[in-house]
Amino acid sequence: MSQALTIQIDGSFEGYALELVSGFLGESMNAATDALIRRGDGPGELPLIAGYTRRSIPPEPSPELYEKVRRKNSTFPFDLFAAMRFWLADEGNDDLSLSLDEHDRLIRADSAQAECADPEVPIINTYLQLFRTWVEAQYDRKFPRRQARIVLTHDVDDPVNPSSIGHALWLTGAAMFAGKPRASLGQLRHLPKRVWSRVQRKNPQHWNFTEIVDLEARYGARSAFYFASTPWWARGASDYDVSYDVRSPQFRREMKALTRSGAEVGLHLSYNARDDLELLKRERARLEGACGSKVLGGRHHYWHMKRPFWDTLEQHQRAGLRYDTSVGFNEAPGYRLGVALPFRPWNPETEAPVNVLQIPTMLMDGAILYDETCSVEDAVSKATTLIQKLVASEGTAAIDWHVRTSWPGCERFERWASVYEEVLRIVAEDSDVTFCTPGDLLGSAPLAGE
Numbered sequence: 351m352s353q354a355l356t357i358q359i360d361g362s363f364e365g366y367a368l369e370l371v372s373g374f375l376g377e378s379m380n381a382a383t384d385a386l387i388r389r390g391d392g393p394g395e396l397p398l399i400a401g402y403t404r405r406s407i408p409p410e411p412s413p414e415l416y417e418k419v420r421r422k423n424s425t426f427p428f429d430l431f432a433a434m435r436f437w438l439a440d441e442g443n444d445d446l447s448l449s450l451d452e453h454d455r456l457i458r459a460d461s462a463q464a465e466c467a468d469p470e471v472p473i474i475n476t477y478l479q480l481f482r483t484w485v486e487a488q489y490d491r492k493f494p495r496r497q498a499r500i501v502l503t504h505d506v507d508d509p510v511n512p513s514s515i516g517h518a519l520w521l522t523g524a525a526m527f528a529g530k531p532r533a534s535l536g537q538l539r540h541l542p543k544r545v546w547s548r549v550q551r552k553n554p555q556h557w558n559f560t561e562i563v564d565l566e567a568r569y570g571a572r573s574a575f576y577f578a579s580t581p582w583w584a585r586g587a588s589d590y591d592v593s594y595d596v597r598s599p600q601f602r603r604e605m606k607a608l609t610r611s612g613a614e615v616g617l618h619l620s621y622n623a624r625d626d627l628e629l630l631k632r633e634r635a636r637l638e639g640a641c642g643s644k645v646l647g648g649r650h651h652y653w654h655m656k657r658p659f660w661d662t663l664e665q666h667q668r669a670g671l672r673y674d675t676s677v678g679f680n681e682a683p684g685y686r687l688g689v690a691l692p693f694r695p696w697n698p699e700t701e702a703p704v705n706v707l708q709i710p711t712m713l714m715d716g717a718i719l720y721d722e723t724c725s726v727e728d729a730v731s732k733a734t735t736l737i738q739k740l741v742a743s744e745g746t747a748a749i750d751w752h753v754r755t756s757w758p759g760c761e762r763f764e765r766w767a768s769v770y771e772e773v774l775r776i777v778a779e780d781s782d783v784t785f786c787t788p789g790d791l792l793g794s795a796p797l798a799g800e
């Protein structure tokens with residue numbers, strides 16, 4: 351029997367990161383002063399340094415580096431923990447003057463992820479793979495390889511068919527009844543357009559829930575749907591918020607049907623929920639009341655979180671949410687914190703982890719399809735590359751396809767829907783990657799690095 355895997359660690363971040371390392375190896379590593387893995391620059395040791403910068407952060411390990419770490423008594427080439435901290439604590443992007451878009455989201459092109467590495471490779475996973483190879487060579491171990499996993503999620507942003515009059519009338523009535531003339535007028539304002547859309551031949555279909563569930567079932571998949579429960583006319587709302595009310599009969603019925611089919615219903619947190627805990631709690635309660643089941647997590651509308659986002663992530667825990675998928679790039683695919691594993695985020699402001707599971711989102715539909723010149727073939731090839739990189743790094747990540755774009759219900763999103771189905775097919779046919787839902791991850795993972 352081989353000796354217990356113990357390591358010298360330094361400080362609270364390293365203690366936290368050890369959970370992620372252990373989770374990745376599939377074997378628990380413990381801290382000890384007289385440890386098997388010692389820290390330093392000597393033979394067989396793991397270096398200990400103060401920290402990395404954009405200039406010094408180790409790149410994705412090369413084949414030569416793999417050769418090196420396989421040699422007996424080789425020193426690991428960098429400080430694994432300081433390198434993990436650089437990405438997880440967002441140290442490469444902590445300059446607040448960095449370029450942010452109008453919704454406070456970091457533009458990928460200006461990120462440390464793009465400057466120091468391939469932002470579409472989860473670099474922390476690659477460090478962990480190198481570390482695993484090193485430990486295997488130094489201590490004659492063998493650890494299992496991890497199967498890659500894709501989590502399918504759908505933001506429910508504009509799900510009502512443009513020609514649907516029923517929901518508009520219900521809203522108008524409900525708003526009048528609640529003494530909210532602004533909401534009522536808002537609905538009436540759109541009514542002529544809806545009627546016009548109805549008399550036209552082409553009826554664009556955005557209400558694709560059943561179709562999506564059936565489509566995914568054909569590929570052996572289930573997904574999570576994130577409904578917003580603060581419409582733009584509600585107290586505390588923004589004009590960016592959605593134009594539907596989850597309390598209407600149509601939504602209640604649909605959410606119950608989704609849950610019955612094995613899909614998950616989650617919360618699309620409203621634009622202003624990022625710094626309003628009471629609003630967040632209200633949203634969760636309203637959605638739970640309407641869908642009749644427990645809401646475990648979701649994603650922020652517009653990925654709109656505080657900058658930096660640690661404080662917003664802390665709010666999830668206070669509101670009773672158990673997972674989140676809001677840490678991602680908006681306009682391009684990739685890994686916002688350099689990792690493709692379910693993990694507890696590290697809050698560098700409190701020097702402690704946030705006890706809500708973060709599932710990194712690697713791709714939103716629009717990140718490749720807003721560009722109208724991008725053909726279905728090009729988009730599929732981009733998605734395929736991303737999936738291959740996820741598989742190579744043994745990662746777990748979410749993708750986000752909107753409800754109106756996941757099924758070819760209208761001409762405008764036909765291209766988007768074709769790409770979605772191709773993604774389902776590619777994953778279903780590849781035995782190295784499997785589908786899972788946020789609920790599966792919560793069920794299988796203690797709240798650690800999994």
Ligand SMILES: [Zn+2]
Binds near residue numbers: 507652
């Ligand atoms: Zn949204």
